[in-house]
Amino acid sequence: MVSLGLASVDGALPWGGLPRAALHEITGPAQDGARLGFAVALLARLRIGRPVLWCRTQSALADHGALYGPGLAAAGVSPRQVIFVTVAKAADALWVLEEGLRCNGLAAVVGEGITPRFTDTRRLQLAARGGSTLGLLLPAAKDKPVPSAALTRWHVTSAPTARGSGLALPRRAWRLALQHGRGIRPTAWHVEWKDAALCGALAVPLADRPVEEPAAALG
Numbered sequence: 001m002v003s004l005g006l007a008s009v010d011g012a013l014p015w016g017g018l019p020r021a022a023l024h025e026i027t028g029p030a031q032d033g034a035r036l037g038f039a040v041a042l043l044a045r046l047r048i049g050r051p052v053l054w055c056r057t058q059s060a061l062a063d064h065g066a067l068y069g070p071g072l073a074a075a076g077v078s079p080r081q082v083i084f085v086t087v088a089k090a091a092d093a094l095w096v097l098e099e100g101l102r103c104n105g106l107a108a109v110v111g112e113g114i115t116p117r118f119t120d121t122r123r124l125q126l127a128a129r130g131g132s133t134l135g136l137l138l139p140a141a142k143d144k145p146v147p148s149a150a151l152t153r154w155h156v157t158s159a160p161t162a163r164g165s166g167l168a169l170p171r172r173a174w175r176l177a178l179q180h181g182r183g184i185r186p187t188a189w190h191v192e193w194k195d196a197a198l199c200g201a202l203a204v205p206l207a208d209r210p211v212e213e214p215a216a217a218l219g
Helices: 007-012 034-046 058-064 069-074 090-101 118-129
Strands: 023-027 052-057 082-087 108-112 134-138 152-158 172-181 187-194 199-205
Touching: 007 172, 007 187, 023 034, 023 118, 034 108, 034 134, 034 152, 034 172, 052 058, 052 090, 058 082, 082 090, 090 108, 090 118, 090 134, 118 134
Parallel strands: 023 134, 023 152, 052 082, 052 108, 108 134
Antiparallel strands: 152 172, 172 187, 187 199
């Protein structure tokens, strides 16, 4: 189980955190790096010495560029523990992800830049259930959400920092929306993240606001 370090967010999950042996989907706007930041924050929370496999399509690399090594390190993820794989086709990425999820030698597998069909995500979810590897899927941001077998789906956008929080800068702020999941009620929070502590420093529920961009129901 991966704790997000935020009681209100962990408490909204039936498992008290994010299950490792499962696929989780993270969406967000095309020009917003918040979803990447959230994915890296989750990897930092793993606190496991095993490497991470990060598979990107060439289009994702062209759109967003290579991940910044010092930035990963500052967020708590050693670049030396990340295996980067770049592929040309979505089919190749799906093969890499499925094989990675079946490998217990990896702490996590990240797939960036593809939007799999429901049957594809079901295969990935089944592959994850057989091991102990966390699966994170970051679909192409320009694509609309489609039905998915992922255990949870999150939508993350950048947000202004809360006034009067009493926290020292710098910090990152997100609007974190848990959109879908098995046994989950859609909920959103304003989260301020402290890299040095590898945890959220502030999580304000946004229960009085609708969860943005409702996605297709998960299977």
